[in-house]
Each structure stands twice: as C-alpha cells, then as structure tokens.
Amino acid sequence: MTVTTERRGRVLVITLRREAKRNAIDSSITAGIDLALNELDDEPELWCGVLTGGTQVFCAGADLSVGPGSPTERGGIAGIITRSRRTPLIAAVEGLALGGGMELVLCCDLVVAATNASFGLPEARRGLMPDFGGAFRVAKALPANVARELLLTTDNLTAERAERLGFVNMLVEPGKALEGAIALAERVCENAPVAVRESLAIVNATLNADEADDWARSDAAHERLLATEDVAEGIGAFFERRPPTWRNA
Numbered sequence: 253m254t255v256t257t258e259r260r261g262r263v264l265v266i267t268l269r270r271e272a273k274r275n276a277i278d279s280s281i282t283a284g285i286d287l288a289l290n291e292l293d294d295e296p297e298l299w300c301g302v303l304t305g306g307t308q309v310f311c312a313g314a315d316l317s318v319g320p321g322s323p324t325e326r327g328g329i330a331g332i333i334t335r336s337r338r339t340p341l342i343a344a345v346e347g348l349a350l351g352g353g354m355e356l357v358l359c360c361d362l363v364v365a366a367t368n369a370s371f372g373l374p375e376a377r378r379g380l381m382p383d384f385g386g387a388f389r390v391a392k393a394l395p396a397n398v399a400r401e402l403l404l405t406t407d408n409l410t411a412e413r414a415e416r417l418g419f420v421n422m423l424v425e426p427g428k429a430l431e432g433a434i435a436l437a438e439r440v441c442e443n444a445p446v447a448v449r450e451s452l453a454i455v456n457a458t459l460n461a462d463e464a465d466d467w468a469r470s471d472a473a474h475e476r477l478l479a480t481e482d483v484a485e486g487i488g489a490f491f492e493r494r495p496p497t498w499r500n501a
Contacts, residue, residue, distance in 0.1 A: 255284020257291065262299040263437040264292050265430070267306060274312035275305045277330050277352045279321025286324040286331030292339050299445045300437040303360060304344040304430050305353075310369070313351025316378070316487055320352065332359045333384050337456075338449045340440050344433035345369040346426065350408070355384035358393055361452060363419060364433040365411040366426045371419070372408035379486030379496070383474040388466040392459055393419055 254270040266288040268275040275281070285303075292301040305311050314320045320330055328334030330352065343349075343360035350372045357363060357371065373382045373390065381387055382403070391399035394409075394417055402409060414420040424432040440448060477483050481499045489496035 253284065254278075254280040255288055257288050259298070260434055261438070262297060262441045263434055264288070264295075264298045264301045265434065266292075266301060266303045268304070268311060269306070271306060271308060273315060274309045274348070275353070276312050276315035277320040277356075278315040278318050282321040282324065282327075282329075282331045284331070286327045289327060289332060289335060289337065289341075292341070293337060298339060299441045299448070301339060301341045302344050302430065302433045302437055303341060303356065304433065305346065305349075307346050307427050307430075309347035310343070310345045310349040311353030311356055312348055313353050313374075314384075316490060329384050330356065332356060335359070338453065340437075340448060340452055342433045342437055342440075344429040345371075345411075345420075346429045348372075348408075350374055351382065351386075352384050355382060355386040355389070358386060358389045361456070362421045362433075362436060363414075364422045364424060364429050364436055365414065365420045366424055366429045367411050368426045369411040369414075369420075369429070370408040371402075371411075371414055372406065373402045374406040374408075376403070377406050377486065377496070378490055379480060379483035379498075380477055381470075381473060383470060385463070385467070385470070387470055387473075388463070389460075 256267050256269055258265045292298050323329050324331045341360045342362045343357045345365040349357050351374055354371050354373055373386050375382050415423045422432050481501045486496050
C-alpha cells in the first residue's frame with residue numbers, strides 16, 4: 253500500500269509510503285489519501301489527523317511519468333485539493349515538500365516541520381505552473397512577495413524561514429516531525445471536538461472564500477501552458493537530467 257493509516261487514540265496518522273519515488277503523487281496515492289480522509293471525517297471518534305511522508309521526504313510532487321490519477325468525488329485532485337474537511341489536519345514534514353507536495357501542505361491546517369525540511373513550487377523549471385491550487389493559495393499562506401519569490405525563482409523555502417514567516421507552526425529536529433505533529437494533535441484533542449470543527453470551518457471559509465474564479469484562471473493558464481513547446485522541453489529535460497533550452501513559445 254502506498255498510503256497507510258494508524259490510529260493513535262483520537263488521532264489518525266496518514267503516511268505516504270511511495271519512498272522509492274519520493275512519495276510522488278500517482279493514482280494510488282490519490283486513492284489512498286482520499287480513503288484516509290474519508291475515514292478521518294466520517295469516524296466520530298477521530299478528532300484530528302496527521303499527514304506525513306515518513307522521515308526522508310514529505311512529497312516531491314506529482315509523478316510526471318504517470319500523472320496523479322483522476323480526481324476523487326469528495327477530495328478532488330490527489331484526494332484532498334478541493335475537499336471540504338471538517339476535522340483538523342496537521343502536516344508533519346521531513347525533507348522536501350515540492351510542487352504537489354507543497355500543495356498538500358497548503359491543504360493542511362497546521363504544519364510541523366523538521367529543520368531539514370524545505371518547501372517549494374518548482375513547476376516553472378518544467379515549463380509548468382502549480383495547478384493544484386498552489387498558484388493562488390500560496391499567497392494566502394505566505395506574504396505576497398514571498399509567494400511571488402517561490403513562483404518566479406522556484407527557489408525553496410527553508411523550514412526556519414517558513415517558521416519565521418508563520419507558515420510553519422513548530423520546528424523540530426530531523427526525524428521528529430511526526431512525534432511533534434502527534435503531540436500538537438493531542439493538544440487539539442484536549443478541546444471540545446464540535447467547537448474545534450465549527451471554529452475550523454469559520455476560519456477556513458474566510459481564508460478560502462469562493463475559489464471558483466481562482467480555479468477558472470488557474471485551469472485556463474494551465475491549458476495554455478500545456479500547448480507550448482516549453483512544457484514539452486521542460487518535462488523532457490527533467491527525464492533526461494539536463495538543463496532545459498527554453499524557446500519562449
């Protein structure tokens with residue numbers, strides 16, 4: 253299985269287990285995340301969730317060789333991107349959270365990161381753009397100029413800087429992100445679950461007010477990119493492990 257779940261009391265730990273591919277999102281990851289989050293929201297005894305990629309890498313993004321699979325009915329892309337969740341979800345990040353991996357983190361409510369973690373949106377290196385909502389959601393999670401920096405330079409954001417900017421809630425030593433996230437989840441579970449869910453719904457509705465226009469612009473831009481020569485060059489260069497030669501066309 254490429255996604256597993258484990259109950260720790262009232263906390264559901266969801267682990268991506270496609271380590272050989274750096275947890276790149278394919279159809280199996282999408283289906284596994286969807287099933288796990290259905291369980292998290294549908295089981296009344298579960299009051300908080302933790303999403304982790306293990307101790308080496310959180311998620312390196314969508315699998316460019318096979319794609320992320322079809323969107324799910326409840327979760328959309330990757331089983332989570334357009335999901336309306338009721339139960340808090342904490343990202344436990346070790347190593348890289350890039351592209352679609354960063355967009356998974358943007359879907360979570362709190363973030364615990366190891367000091368060796370880094371976050372990024374490298375899609376422009378491949379002639380693409382973040383099309384899992386990252387192009388517009390990143391500016392809600394980070395200051396606008398930092399969001400532009402990630403999108404335009406494709407440089408990564410270190411865990412320390414992400415914590416200073418308020419994106420990461422808690423920094424921990426390498427190998428301790430899951431432990432820290434579970435501890436944070438247990439603090440959430442000390443509170444009345446209905447009150448927590450209602451508070452979460454209000455704040456998330458405010459932050460993620462109607463995104464229909466955002467998605468329309470993002471989808472249209474992505475379609476334009478897919479028709480360019482540069483996207484074919486960027487993806488080809490990725491698989492051939494060489495620098496791309498951009499044609500600006």
